[in-house]
Amino acid sequence: MKQNKILFFHNNCHFFNTLANELQKENYHIWHENSIGNSLAILNSEDIHIIVSEIRKTDTNEDNIFSHARKIKSDSLHIALVENPDFSVITDIINNGGIWHLATPPWTLQKIKDLIFQAVCSLEVKPKKDELSNDLEEAYKKLIDENENLKLVINRQTNELTDSHQQVDNLNYEMIRRLLIASEYRDDDTGRHVFRVGKTARIISDCMGLSREFCHQIEIAAPMHDIGKIGITDTILLKPGALNENDFETIKKHVVIGAGILEGSEYPVLQMAKEIVQYHHEKWNGEGYLCGLQGEAIPISARITAVADVFDALSSKRPYKESFALDKSIEVIQKETNRHFDPAVVEGFLKAEREISRLYKELEADV
Numbered sequence: 001m002k003q004n005k006i007l008f009f010h011n012n013c014h015f016f017n018t019l020a021n022e023l024q025k026e027n028y029h030i031w032h033e034n035s036i037g038n039s040l041a042i043l044n045s046e047d048i049h050i051i052v053s054e055i056r057k058t059d060t061n062e063d064n065i066f067s068h069a070r071k072i073k074s075d076s077l078h079i080a081l082v083e084n085p086d087f088s089v090i091t092d093i094i095n096n097g098g099i100w101h102l103a104t105p106p107w108t109l110q111k112i113k114d115l116i117f118q119a120v121c122s123l124e125v126k127p128k129k130d131e132l133s134n135d136l137e138e139a140y141k142k143l144i145d146e147n148e149n150l151k152l153v154i155n156r157q158t159n160e161l162t163d164s165h166q167q168v169d170n171l172n173y174e175m176i177r178r179l180l181i182a183s184e185y186r187d188d189d190t191g192r193h194v195f196r197v198g199k200t201a202r203i204i205s206d207c208m209g210l211s212r213e214f215c216h217q218i219e220i221a222a223p224m225h226d227i228g229k230i231g232i233t234d235t236i237l238l239k240p241g242a243l244n245e246n247d248f249e250t251i252k253k254h255v256v257i258g259a260g261i262l263e264g265s266e267y268p269v270l271q272m273a274k275e276i277v278q279y280h281h282e283k284w285n286g287e288g289y290l291c292g293l294q295g296e297a298i299p300i301s302a303r304i305t306a307v308a309d310v311f312d313a314l315s316s317k318r319p320y321k322e323s324f325a326l327d328k329s330i331e332v333i334q335k336e337t338n339r340h341f342d343p344a345v346v347e348g349f350l351k352a353e354r355e356i357s358r359l360y361k362e363l364e365a366d367v
């Protein structure tokens, strides 16, 4: 069993002799001194656990064993017995001596023994507390590390998921584009017309302040506007010159065929594509086909696509016409405001004019 070492520094020999005799019976090793020099020698040579000292009002700092002990040993516990509890004395003792307990008279053997016992308990508990505190600190650091690792794993998986969503999006877009090229192959084997219509519709939507999601969807949906032409015969579709009334009635069917192809989809982008297909030949003044809808009864996606589609048709060479210069095409769109086209869409188109012109030049449109 560990023997606790206690140093008494005192004048009252009888009281401390009796106390020392009693404590030695209880497995304490006691030194009792009244000389500061001898006390310091003991502190330097022994691992003293507890120091008990009287403090008198007349003591100088040199007489204060606690302040010496603090410099020599930082982990011993100090019990100060203060006969005259003067404020200035107490302040000095506490400031200089690292006091564990300050005891005032009357001092009895039992009172001091109890204090020493409490000090011993405190010394025994301290390493366990330190160990626990270290364990807690260690566990906390481990938790932080694990948290950081977890964050890295989540970030990596989120990035992988985003990449894979992006890939699925790209694949869908690519599939739609290639199917459109197939459907348009007879009069546009490059798919450039539908690509430009999608881009132009997006730019107009953006300039009209429509939502980001709408702009994204219309860029994918607008290129499908003429998907129904897949069901129209070559003799009419590729006929040079003007169409007669019968031809025109046949051409009109591309709206019905296209809407039928896209009917019943649960995907918003295909639902938008269906309304574009169905209504892109309606006119703001109600003179379009197939239903003769007027004004805002025509879905906004179809009103925007109508402008983008006609603008591209004007700017491109077709079997029955030469291409217009961009300025000329813009002028025609402007003239049709309130008649063929929604004025709000034409306003958006004019705001987007510079960006659309830049797009056409970049794509080297066949103008």
Ligand SMILES: [Fe+2]
Residues within 6 Å of the ligand: 225, 226, 254, 280, 281
């Ligand atoms: Fe059409």
Ligand SMILES: [Fe+2]
Residues within 6 Å of the ligand: 193, 197, 225, 226, 309
């Ligand atoms: Fe078109």
